[in-house]
Amino acid sequence: MNDADRNALKREAAEAAVELVEDGMIVGLGTGSTAAFAVEALARRHRQGLRFVGIPTSERTAAQAKAAGIPLSSFAEHRQIDLTIDGADEVERGTLNLIKGLGGALLREKIVANASRRLAIVVDGVKLVDRLGTHAPVPVEVVAFGLEVTQAALKVFAAEVRPRLTPAGDLFVTDGGNRILDCHFAGPMADPARLEDRIRRVVGVVESGLFIGRADPVFVADGQGVHRLDSARAHRGRPPILVVMGVSGAGKSTVAKELAARLGWSFEEGDALHPEANVAKMHGGIPLTDADRQPWLESVAAWIDGQRAKKQPGIITCSALKRAYRRIVIGDRPEVRLVYLRGSRDVMAEHLAKRSGHFMPASLLQSQIDTLEEPGPDEDPLVVDVGPPVDQVAHEVIRQLGASATLPS
Ligand SMILES: Nc1ncnc2c1ncn2[C@@H]1O[C@H](COP(=O)(O)OP(=O)(O)O)[C@@H](O)[C@H]1O
Ligand SMILES: O=C(O)[C@H](O)[C@@H](O)[C@H](O)[C@H](O)COP(=O)(O)O
Incomplete structure (x- = not known):
């Protein structure tokens, strides 16, 4: 430049x-x-x-x-x-x-x-x-x-x-x-x-x-x-809510649970909020459409709003691969911090192989990577590399959270 x-x-x-x-x-x-x-x-x-x-x-x-x-x-x-x-x-x-x-x-x-x-x-x-x-x-x-x-x-x-x-x-x-x-x-x-x-x-x-x-x-x-x-101080008096995002195998559930245990904050598995129709589709191997995702993303947002109403911090996983999905989940909620778990395709594949005991079809991971729109600077994400072990990834999220992490649960 x-x-x-x-x-x-x-x-x-x-x-x-x-x-x-x-x-x-x-x-x-x-x-x-x-x-x-x-x-x-x-x-x-x-x-x-x-x-x-x-x-x-x-x-x-x-x-x-x-x-x-x-x-x-x-x-x-x-x-x-x-x-x-x-x-x-x-x-x-x-x-x-x-x-x-x-x-x-x-x-x-x-x-x-x-x-x-x-x-x-x-x-x-x-x-x-x-x-x-x-x-x-x-x-x-x-x-x-x-x-x-x-x-x-x-x-x-x-x-x-x-x-x-x-x-x-x-x-x-x-x-x-x-x-x-x-x-x-x-x-x-x-x-x-x-x-x-x-x-x-x-x-x-x-x-x-x-x-x-x-x-x-x-x-x-x-x-x-x-x-x-905005700094952590902008969240003062408003307990933060983390949305842990990334492709399948990034370690969203594992890292989010580790964070919840360390911080003592409520945890929710975003995938558990899919309506039954979506679960049936996924079991049948039918890909979800954006219309299918809408009620799910709204449920994720509703969980966040529940925490806000209780004035409680929280952590929820949500792949949130597209900017449009994140807009629904985060909207105009100043408490929400996006935590983006970033890593190479090989690292994700390695994680998935460990989880299922066999290699996930490369095409599935590939389709997630193809869909992913990485969060931009305007979304002010905490970006964490998932190459290191889970405890280090969690430690890095807490470090980046700075003063927000010290808020009482
Ligand atoms: N940083 C990491 N290093 C090594 N293994 C990891 C790491 N993060 C997650 N894993 C493992 O990878 C697998 C997938 O993690 P998971 O949390 O289910 O991913 P996601 O929820 O993003 O799909 C699990 O077996 C988990 O134990
Ligand atoms: O010590 C100083 O004089 C500077 O003020 C310093 O703290 C300043 O903020 C940066 O050097 C940015 O300077 P630039 O905007 O010129 O990069």
Whole structure:
């Protein structure tokens, strides 16, 4: 993708986030090329009559906002920010944990984020990753004194720790007068929350660029448009309901039961909700039509609505191979999280061979694979690879669920 295309996406994401700004708000202004588009859009809305004041996260952003005519304020006047709009370097799917700070503004950004009721993050699709640490290092802001000692202490967690330099080769100095150590990891991060905690305890560290459990929502722009990803906090007070989907043999029943046991949530086998006529057809080897599936999918939706009415979390399996089926099952139910069990054809075939003791006709699995429309980013699925053993698959779902998994049953 060229820069112009990428900038167009950044602009789209930024403009979607700016829609959240309402009259009279105190708005945190982020830093970076994507956040700059948000500042631009905010300036336009200001000219159109929207009243708000901005609190910038860097000298750079302050200069841009001032030049664009946005009234600025500070913590001296306002302790609480209503909404901050900022960029990020990586966003982890599911948890919405972030890496920030490649531009060096992480400390002020974290202070502003912490003082904000909501932190809206704007990124282009390239930055959405399954695990943090995929492309970006974790920037850590440290005091200048003892830089070498702090660097050595951080080396315990990271594969490599490099002081950030300016293009001229000098040590980069932040707006707070500190230095930055970029921590590179050998592979994706297993537990960013724990890492953030450990980094924070190193003497000499001012703050890390790991933003855990803060983003809500994230606007991601890719070739298909802008998608809004809501954090677990959006489900607060509304117990989550998982729809575990995938082709036959993906492990829906096995993984869903394991999740139900670990989380203590109600479980329902979606296939048990087929009307009798469908069961008879399936026994007779007659393929179901979409008309046959309609009442079944409505029953799945009804089970979900039952859990919602009781304010109980739950887990239900449903192959939900087509987008149209998922629309019936999920509809406009904000509690529902789609869990997509993804794997290669060979892995599915291996699973099925184990279940039935003999190979399932390849054609049957093939027809499921042919029918499958993988969930798109707009459906905000948790995507989990089913290659590893069941306990690891379940563990990964719970990890991606983040704070939603800790809701009481
Ligand atoms: N991750 C996995 N690794 C190994 N075997 C698995 C895994 N997930 C499921 N299985 C096995 O594969 C078979 C099919 O799983 P099942 O849960 O019935 O799939 P589905 O409900 O998606 O059709 C079962 O025998 C199950 O024990
Ligand atoms: O430390 C900073 O200055 C940055 O603000 C950083 O946290 C920013 O959000 C990303 O670097 C995204 O920047 P882009 O939008 O330019 O990619």
